[in-house]
């Protein structure tokens with residue numbers, strides 16, 4: 757006996773509302789979004805080819821998979837910069853130390869993408885798993 761075609765498949769164990777939050781939460785902890793295993797980073801700038809816990813292919817086997825991660829990294833770094841700069845300017849107004857603002861802003865613009873990079877890669881992987889669930893070739 758088979759289920760009618762309009763019913764959801766039982767392969768997704770978690771409720772739809774909880775699963776994306778769990779995937780993103782694991783990614784923000786730099787763990788595998790699929791299973792929660794730590795150690796998916798080879799170093800700060802490189803992911804391992806596969807998750808050591810569940811063998812998920814971390815680039816999902818598609819060329820250019822992490823171009824989206826670069827875009828997310830840039831957007832988040834720029835947003836944090838803009839919010840931080842506005843907060844600083846509003847707090848210091850009208851006696852803004854412009855020389856210091858210039859030096860700190862340049863430093864922040866250079867360092868923020870590097871600090872955020874592994875988080876944006878894992879979050880991008882989680883987002884990809886949310887919108888394009890695991891396929892047989894992912895492991």
Ligand SMILES: [Zn+2]
Pocket residue numbers: 788789790791792793807808809810811812
């Ligand atoms: Zn895993």
